[in-house]
Amino acid sequence: MANPTECDLEAYFREELLKRYALKKSVLLPKEQYNKIIAELTATDTSAKKTPHEYYLLKKYEVLKCGEVLKLIRRRNTNEEPIYFAKLEDTYDIIKHAHIATGHGGRNKMVKELTKKYANITHDTISIYKSLCIECQRKRKRPTTKGTVVRPILTKNFGSRSQVDLVDMQSMKQDHLTKFCVLRPLTSKRAAEVAYQLLDIFLLLGAPEILQSDNGSEFTASVITELKLLWPDLVMVHGKPRHPQNQGSVERANCDIKDMLVAWLGDNQTTDWVVGLKFVQFQKNSSYHSGIKRSPFAALFGSDAKVEPPVEPISVEPPSVEPTAVEPPVEPTAVEPPSVKPTSVEPPAVESPSVEPVSVEPPSIEPPAVEQPSVEPTSPLSVRQNNIISQRKRVYEAKLSQAERMVKRSRRIMDRGNVGNNVTIPIPMVDRSRGDPRNIMGMIVDIDENDNYTIAVKSGILSGKYTRNQFDLCTYELYSEDDVTTDRIVSLRSAVQQESKSGGQGFAKCNCAGSKRCQTNRCKCFKLKVKCNSRCHSSLHCENKAML
Structure with missing residues (x-):
């Protein structure tokens, strides 16, 4: 099957409108309903007693006779331009005309254009048509998807x-x-x-x-x-x-x-x-x-940094030493010793048992040897090491929680693609010319176990894998398997160049000089069979420039 023809798109568009009309009978008017309203209005006797339904019809509609054709229009006052009600079967052609007249304009432009003449063309109807327009799919701007991620990177150890x-x-x-x-x-x-x-x-x-x-x-x-x-x-x-x-x-x-x-x-x-x-x-x-x-x-x-600059603690140390020098006021307390002179007897008392403490000292040395094992768990190094391990464990837990939130949000924003879905892939500026659209259309042909997508376009399968946040799904299937090529692999730039109407990425210019410049294959523009432009040879005149 080739690209969908105009008849295929019109049939699909009409089918979607009929589905919506079946769910909710709104302003859309199928041909039967349209003709029925006209018949009821023409049959209404203005002098006879009217039913509430007839009053409703007369308040909302009016019949305009154009030659032998009766048109249904909105009830108007004197000297007002008629605003028509469109049949559901004619909606496609009406929107198409307005769409081309506005240069494939957006929804708001088309609404302004259509409301001048028609009363029942809704926003939803315009959106359906735009989703079926291949050129609009290629040129549309991609909506921003901040904070979306497919597979977050998680690490457990420092230096991983x-x-x-x-x-x-x-x-x-x-x-x-x-x-x-x-x-x-x-x-x-x-x-x-x-x-x-x-x-x-x-x-x-x-x-x-x-x-x-x-x-x-x-x-x-x-x-x-x-x-x-x-x-x-x-x-x-x-x-x-x-x-x-x-x-x-x-x-x-x-x-x-x-x-x-x-x-x-x-x-x-x-x-x-x-x-x-x-x-x-x-x-x-x-x-x-x-x-x-x-x-x-x-x-x-494992601990927070010292927020203060390192100079401040150093300058604070001298004042801390000065108080110790001023504390000699303790010297006045030296006056007290005279009153405590009886304690001078203590030295001899200490001298006599001075030999005894020597025998007591060995047991006093043993406790430190016993206390050493108890110091190990509270040593600064072990405390710091435990803090580092604890901090990094909490860091990993926080990152895991953040990754789960990001994945959950991404899945809510982006639906998962399936094989056969049509997609649009944004084209970077360096891979397209000024006359190329923003996107290239393709179809998903494979999905691996890591949710990486293989996408095929008209010229072949795009090299590399794509994640879900690198493309957008099309609302309707405009391409089939026969519209894409799967027997060769091409780069994105090559695929864009082959579908380009202006030659793809690159801007040819020459710096030819002389009286016969740009007339031989020595000229880059002449060789590529393109006209010289304003960037060539300082905008000087040559025979290879387009003449208006």
């Missing part, structure tokens, strides 16, 4: 997974469990400099089991992969091109860091962002994180 990204010439690494981030300023995006900073961070905190990044050249270069020579167990994974949701955690942290850095520069009246980056790193790690229900510092080290 780290995410790295570049933000306006600054490098950022974040541990996925504790959300602890390390910020490093860079002078460029060269892979060698990024590798040097990663090496420094790994030698400080240890290399993670998995290092996740995007597909930037600074992360995919060979100098980065050479880090595996030092850490053979290090696994490097890269997200899908132009899909930052693959590492949404670090992308969200990037936004916070930008805002915090701007605020720090404003508070300190400076442009030295390299210095501010250190303060922002401390502020970010010591502040509360809603995802893990504590600060990243506490999740990593």
